[in-house]
Amino acid sequence: MSEGTGKGGFSLFDAEERILDGARRLLDRMKDGDPDLLAEVGVLADAYSRSVREQRRLVKVSDRLQNQMTQLNQELARRRAEAEEALEQLRQAQETLVQTEKLASLGALVGGVAHEINTPVGIALSCASHLDDSTKAIRALFEADDVGVDDFERYMDxxxxxxxxxxxxxERAADLIRSFKQVAVDRTSSERRVFRLADTITETVTSLRPNLRQGGHEIEIACPADLEVDGYPGVISQILTNFVMNSLTHGYADGRRGRLHVEADRGENDHVRLRYRDDGQGISEEYRNRVFDPFFTTRRGSGGSGLGLHIVFNLVTGPLGGSVVLENTPSAGASFLLEFPRVAP
Amino acid sequence: MDNLFIAATERSPEVAFDAAAGTLRIKGESYPEDASQVFGPIFNVLQDYLGQADGNGLKVDFELIYFNSSSAKALMNMFQMLENATDVDIVVNWQFMADDETMKEFGEDFSEDLEHVTFNLVPVS
Structure with missing residues (x-):
């Protein structure tokens, strides 16, 4: 009871109660006097008594409302804190997923590397084995003192x-290892350096060859050899890898052979313009606004994470300090245009 | 003459009464379940003090951020009590955050019925 007499031993309406007591005593004293006067004072005392009752009621109602408001405010603050925490957790989860996705693509790269190096090493191995056989044969003839000129010439050939x-x-294997090493180092270290854009593009494309060759796809690179960029080669490599893997997964799902293009050149204000395009089935109108959204995928069931282009977007707008747009193209296929400062921020 | 100190709770203000210095400070928020429990002890010490002030004055500092209606009623009673103690020099400092128009208006309302008590509106930031 907010206006009651609690342990403190006083009433909030103590003064009013005393006046009401006084009024009652006054009426008592007047009870034998002028009835008109008595009636009028009685009306006043009644009105005051009602007014005090109303005050008590208002105070009580008002207290209750203020209480509710305070509780609501606390509840609001609590919910808000919860929502903010949930959002933060979501952000962290998203960050983790993005990292996982990057590692997964690095894993794919390593797989590609193994496959690619296997070919020259295999050829070298069988050549060495063939040479070994021939050497044993000519040695046997030599030890039997039976080497003819023809035999020896054939062996020399x-x-x-x-x-x-x-x-x-x-040499081919060594070249491959060198370029993979660069890509892998750039990709994992995110170190900043001055690099030739054409080299990074070529190295990245080389590392993707096994994936491209499987579907009979070809990729064309057009980039000035002397275009130097001060920034993050690993980021460029990651972006290209995601673009290519995206094309292979979505653009040529029907088994067609594709022609992919990477074109880079100097733009205005010391910027670099890099266009990636394919001639696949393109991106349908309804998805165009969402391709960069995290977890947006049309292939959830078949292993798409929906993070590929989102990572591209983050890398371009983050480390590169640039922009990326999905271009409207008259012909079939998808075309992305990146613009970023030649010297990263 | 007893001093009085009541620590603040979530819903009631801190109360500090120093009889020797003749100061009372009420600070914080006040929306208790039972206003008489919070203000009753203050009333008691004030009554004692004002009854035997013997030439000593009283300074009351209000540093309230928020109070509910029954607390407002209790404050009104308190001001009435102070106003009635005509033989004691009383100064009230009503502190409010400079941007809190409501708290300033409450102070102005309370000061309206006071003649004998010196009432200062003290904006702070």
Whole structure:
């Protein structure tokens, strides 16, 4: 009871009660006097008594309302804190997923590397094995003192051919390892350096060759050899990888052979313009506004995470300090245009 | 003459009465279940003090952020009590946040019936 007499031993309406008591005593004293006067004072005392009752009621109602308001405010603050916490958790989960996705694409890269290096190493190995066989055969003839000029000439040809093939293929393997190493280092270290854009594009495309070759796709690169960028080669590599994997997954699902293009050039204000396009089935109108949204995918069931282009968007607008748009193209296929400062912010 | 100190709770203000110094400070928020429980002890010490002030004055500092209707009623009673103690010099400092128009208006309302008590509106930021 907000206006009651609690332990403190006083009433909020103590003064009013005393006046009401006084009024009652006054009426008592007047009871034998002028009835008109008595009636009028009685009316006043009644009105005051009602007014005090009304005041008590108002105070009580008002207290209750203020209480409710306070509780609602506290509840509101609590809910808000909860919502903010949930949002923060969501952000972290999203961040984790993005990281996972990056690692997954690095895993795919490593798979591609193994596959790609396997070919020259395999050729070199069989050449070496063939040379070994031939050497054993000519040695046997030699030890039997039975080497003819023809035999020896044939062996010399074999040795020269296989040695040439071994050297060429080992060089090829070494080249591959070098470029993969660069891509892998850039991709994992996110280190900043000055690099030739054409080299990074070429290295990245090389690392994607196994994926491209599987479907018979071809990729064309057009980039000035002397275009130097001060920034993050790993980011460019990641972006291109995501674009290519996106094309392969969505653009040519029907088994068609595709032609992919990477075109880079100097733009205005010391910016770089990089266009990636394919001639696949394109992106339908209803999805155009959502391709960069996180977790947007048309392939949820078949392993799409919906993060590929979202990561592209984050990388372009984040580390590169640039912009990326999905272009409207008259012809079939998807075309993305990146613009970013040649010297990263 | 007893001093009085009541720590603040979530719904009631901090109360500090120093009899020797002749100061009372009420600070915080006040929307208690039972206003008489919060203000009753204050009334008691004030009554004692004002009854035997013996030439000593009284300074009351209000630093309230928020109060409900029954607390407002109790404050009104308190001001009445102060106003009636005509033989004691009483100064009231009504502190309010400079941007809190409502709290300022409450102070102005309370001061309206006071003649004997010196009432200062003190904006703080």
């Amino acid at each position: 074999t040795a020269a051919d296989t040695a040439k093939l071994i050297v060429a293929n080992c």
